[in-house]
Amino acid sequence: xxxxxxxxxxxxxxxxxxxxxxxxxxxxxxxxxxxxxxxxxxxxxxxxxxxxxxxxxxxxxxxxxx
Amino acid sequence: xxxxxxxxxxxxxxxxxxxxxxxxxxxxxxxxxxxxxxxxxxxxxxxxxxxxxxxxxxxxxxxxxxxxxxxxxxxxxxxxxxxxxxxxxxxxxxxxxxxxxxxxxxxxxxxxxxxxxxxxxxxxxxxxxxxxxxxxxxxxxxxxxxxxxxxxxxxxxxxxxxxxxxxxxxxxxxxxxxxxxxxxxxxxxxxxxxxxxxxxxxxxxxxxxxxxxxxxxxxxxxxxxxxxxxxxxxxxxxxxxxxxxxxxxxxxxxxxxxx
Numbered sequence: 327x328x329x330x331x332x333x334x335x336x337x338x339x340x341x342x343x344x345x346x347x348x349x350x351x352x353x354x355x356x357x358x359x360x361x362x363x364x365x366x367x368x369x370x371x372x373x374x375x376x377x378x379x380x381x382x383x384x385x386x387x388x389x390x391x392x
Numbered sequence: 393x394x395x396x397x398x399x400x401x402x403x404x405x406x407x408x409x410x411x412x413x414x415x416x417x418x419x420x421x422x423x424x425x426x427x428x429x430x431x432x433x434x435x436x437x438x439x440x441x442x443x444x445x446x447x448x449x450x451x452x453x454x455x456x457x458x459x460x461x462x463x464x465x466x467x468x469x470x471x472x473x474x475x476x477x478x479x480x481x482x483x484x485x486x487x488x489x490x491x492x493x494x495x496x497x498x499x500x501x502x503x504x505x506x507x508x509x510x511x512x513x514x515x516x517x518x519x520x521x522x523x524x525x526x527x528x529x530x531x532x533x534x535x536x537x538x539x540x541x542x543x544x545x546x547x548x549x550x551x552x553x554x555x556x557x558x559x560x561x562x563x564x565x566x567x568x569x570x571x572x573x574x575x576x577x578x579x580x581x582x583x584x585x586x587x588x589x590x591x592x593x594x595x596x597x598x599x600x601x602x603x604x605x606x607x608x609x610x611x612x613x614x615x616x617x618x619x620x621x622x623x624x625x626x627x628x629x630x631x632x633x634x635x636x637x638x639x640x641x642x643x644x645x646x647x648x649x650x651x
Contacts, residue, residue: 334433334436337429337432337532337535337536338429340425341422341425341426341429344418344421344422345422347414347418348415348418348419351411351414351415352411352415355411378419378422381415382415382419382475385410385411385412385415386478386479389410
């Protein structure tokens, strides 16, 4: 994979970083909240394994506001 | 006015607590900046994925910076609009369902403040996220390709922002007389899709349609001049946004008093 140069990494690191922040924030919220819509462990898996869409799905569908 | 500011503060605080102020900007940034990156590295990506026949030579035309910036903005056409509708779908409906709205409206809070403060809180969130995301795309396009002039960036930002505001206001408007957030999202997305389809098919007759702003903004970025119909389309959008906001307040008052 030598086609991936250093500059390419430099460009991609912010993207990876943002995805990581999203993932950490959602997992923090899943653990902290008393209840989610649906089992917590499923949401943790969804957030970890589905890139970008996972955290969005959790924040829109999985969160209980009341 | 002070009452309105307090209501707005409450909305903003709520959006901080439910992490909207974190995830919406981040998602908007990702949506916009992944476009310049993939377009820049397309040849390398194809190479490393492989599957090309031995000795195949591909001459990729290098896209112009304007083209790259325009395609990053069109990312918001689908996923951006979807996210806006999804974060707005329950903004009033959920509070009416859970009874919070009734609790607030028992106090001497005007219906106008209640609706407009909610509308404005989502507006702030969307515009801030959209600005950061689009600015990121502009910066990445500049580093990887060429810098597009900042005035074109700002003008296209404002122009497309009108369309996003239109979508948002329409969803808030549906909130004032429908109670289920799922239904609101469905009707809102459905109407936007139908509107875009009809407008693009009859683009000559409907050149003022707000749904054409997405196309106009692409044209504007590419050729650096306002396409015909863009200005009138913006004026119509802003007028309709004003009317929808007014109707939202009226409908909300009527529905709440009826209960």
